[in-house]
Each structure stands twice: as structure tokens, then as C-alpha cells.
Amino acid sequence: MNxxxxxxxxxxxxxxxxFLVIFIHVSAIDTTLNIGSGQWQITxxxxxxxxxxxxxxxxxxxxxxxxxxxxxxxxxxxxxxxPRVTIPFVAWSIISPIVVGVYAHSLSLHNVxxxxxxxxxxxxxxxxxxxxxxxxxYILSPVIKTxxxxxxxxxxxxxxxIWLVTCSLIPxxxxxxxxxxxxxxELSPIANFFLVGGFTGYFILGYLxxxxxxxxxxxxxxxxxxxxFGIGGNFVSEIFPKIFxxxxxxxxxSIFIPIMSVAAFILxxxxxxxxxxxxxxxxxxxxxxxxxxxxxxxxxxxxxVEPWFMNHVAIxxxxxxxxxxxxxxxxxxxxxxILNLIPGVNYLLTGNSRKK
Numbered sequence: 001m002n003x004x005x006x007x008x009x010x011x012x013x014x015x016x017x018x019f020l021v022i023f024i025h026v027s028a029i030d031t032t033l034n035i036g037s038g039q040w041q042i043t044x045x046x047x048x049x050x051x052x053x054x055x056x057x058x059x060x061x062x063x064x065x066x067x068x069x070x071x072x073x074x075x076x077x078x079x080x081x082x083p084r085v086t087i088p089f090v091a092w093s094i095i096s097p098i099v100v101g102v103y104a105h106s107l108s109l110h111n112v113x114x115x116x117x118x119x120x121x122x123x124x125x126x127x128x129x130x131x132x133x134x135x136x137x138y139i140l141s142p143v144i145k146t147x148x149x150x151x152x153x154x155x156x157x158x159x160x161x162i163w164l165v166t167c168s169l170i171p172x173x174x175x176x177x178x179x180x181x182x183x184x185x186e187l188s189p190i191a192n193f194f195l196v197g198g199f200t201g202y203f204i205l206g207y208l209x210x211x212x213x214x215x216x217x218x219x220x221x222x223x224x225x226x227x228x229f230g231i232g233g234n235f236v237s238e239i240f241p242k243i244f245x246x247x248x249x250x251x252x253x254s255i256f257i258p259i260m261s262v263a264a265f266i267l268x269x270x271x272x273x274x275x276x277x278x279x280x281x282x283x284x285x286x287x288x289x290x291x292x293x294x295x296x297x298x299x300x301x302x303x304x305v306e307p308w309f310m311n312h313v314a315i316x317x318x319x320x321x322x323x324x325x326x327x328x329x330x331x332x333x334x335x336x337x338i339l340n341l342i343p344g345v346n347y348l349l350t351g352n353s354r355k356k
Contacts (some may be wrong), residue, residue: 008274010060011288016268018059019329020053020289022298024129026325029306039317048234049226054130054251055261056201056268061137062206082138084351085292089131091298091348096125099300127299129248140200148207156208163201164258172255175242197329198252205262216268222342225263229256271304293350294337301328301335 023046070076097110097115108155117126123129137144146242148156157192166187175183233256237243244250251257275281302324309315309324340346 004193005038006247008065008284008286009269011284012057012275013265014060015054015284015287017056018294020050020333022329023056023294023325024050024053025299026306026328027321030321034317035354043321045234048232048237049260051225051251051257052230052261052264054248054263055199055257057130058137058199059209059261059265061104061134061207062203063210065135065138065141066145066148066203066207067210068145071141072149074142077138077142081141082135082238084347085131085138087347088292088296088349088351089128090119092126093119093124095301096128096347100303101130102123103303123223125299128297129253130295135160137200137203140289141203144200145202148204150309152301153208153211156204156211159196160205163204164255167197167201167252168255168258171253172243175240176236180201201252202258202261206265209265209269214248214266214273217266217270219267219270222263224268226260227261230232231254238356289352290333290336290340290350293339294332296349297336298328298332301331305331326334 027043027047027050031047034040065081094112094116097112098107100110112218118124120280151159151172152176170185170187174182177184194317233254236256237254243254245253275284305324305328309320310329313320313323315323336350339349343353
């Protein structure tokens, strides 16, 4: 596999994923308004389809880290990789309650400290939950890298199969069982699969998908799988809301999301590999380093953009959703691009450092 080519299609997938993450959060309020209307249903389906973004981010990390020889180095992991995600995470964990305090006209040092002191226990901003499993996987990455280097493709399929069945399939079926049988498929807490549990499965899956021949997958079939499981998952979530468990665990425990995420990842991988336009490649290469910073800031912008539009713009429905979405995307990119130009600040807030 050509290194530059591989890096580009991962840049392509990464940028698409952050656009989808922003859409999830911008459209969240619209999934609670005008319930039952046609526009509500379309928004809800689009919101659900966009949920492939988080799994895709973990798969990208697996593709990159588990294919890198540097990952087995504990020194490199702790001196280079972990600080690049933890330092911006801590910085934005402090910034977030300050921004929220300003917005709510309740800013005080006491209030900020009260929120920040719980940082190990819970995120100071809802969207920062993603950082907890990500940092955990970064810490475990040398161990996982050692495993995948010595594992056959058959073994990787076996491990991801265990993950899919125990962490996704069984929990999904369990929430759909009648009340009298609701505990039938619950595993004892001491009979867990933590080593291949949670988002670790996506991490290994991302690596596995770089080892298979993507040409063997039919685009139409992949698209149908994505749409069927996406629309089906949205429908099931309406009937069995418990499938959307607390703390965003549904990204793993709902069987629909892993399946549609794999189909989407392979599709995007194939599409990204076929891009030849220099302008398109340059655009995605420009945006890719900004993705992490955009992720960290976009929800704070929604906090201000959303009420302003709802109070001052006489547009409703899907048009209003996409208008707010475009504004948040543009503002996020511009602000992070500017921050990325400032030495020191760029590393503190985006994890990037300017190359001389």
C-alpha cells in the first residue's frame, strides 16, 4: 500500500467524520421538536446515520497507530502521542465551563473549579466524553500493537467477532426482549470481555480493514447495508429507546451502529482512494490537521449559534438545521485555523505544532 495514498484516504475519512459529528450536535435539538412530522423524521434519520462518525474516528486511530512501528515504543507513546491528546483535552476542559459560565451569566472561579475538579470522573462539556476512551486506547496502544503484530488475519477476525457478539449483538437483542425475559441475555459482571470490549473493538477493526482487499466489496451492497442498518437502527431505537443507553455506550452496544460503520468506512476508504483531483486533495489535507481542534470547539459555538438563529432567523425545519450547521462548520474551521497559526497555542489547544 502506498503510504501517501493511504494517509490521504484516512485524511478524507477523518474530515467527513468531523462534518458528521458536527451535524449530530447541531441537529440534536431538531430531533426533539415537531415530533411526528415528516421533517422531524428525516432529521432523525440523518442524525442517526451520522452516528458512524465516532466509530470511524476510532477505526482511523487503529489504522494509523497499529500500522506504525513507533506504537510499540513506550517512550514515544508517553512523550509524544498521549500529550498531544491529553493537553488539549485538559485545556478545553477548563475553557468549556468558562465559556458556559459567560453564556449563562454565572461565571465565577468557584463554579469553574467545581466543574473542573471532576474532570477524571466526568467531562466538563458533553462532547468531551469521546476523549476518555480515546486516551485509554492510546495508553493501551503499545499492548494492542504487540498483539496485532503477532496475530493472523484469522485471529483478528476472531477477536473482532467476539467483540461484536458480546458487546453489540447480545446487548441489542437483550433490550428487545419482553419484560419477563429482560435479564435472559445479561452476562454476569465477572464474566466480562473487557480486553476486547468498548471502543477497543473499533480500534482493532480499523487496523483489520487496512489488511483486507477493499476491491472485493461491492459499493452498492455496502451502501445498502449502511442504509438498511441505519434506517433500521433508527426505527428500532424509537420502539426500544433503551438501546440508546447512557454515557454514549450505544455506539458499541447497538448492533446497528457497528455494522453501518464498517460499511461506511469501507465505502469512504474506496472513494477516498479514487480521488485524483489535486484541488480536492489539497482541501482535505488542509482540513485534516484541524479536525481535532474543530471537534474540541464546535459544541461551544453551537451554544451561541443555536439560540441566535432561533431568535433572529425566520427559517425553520431542515433548512434552518443546515444553515446553522454550515455556520458552525465554517466558524469552527476558521477559529481553529487561526489558533493553529500561533506557536505554543496551537499545541496547547489543537495538539499540533508548526513545522519549521
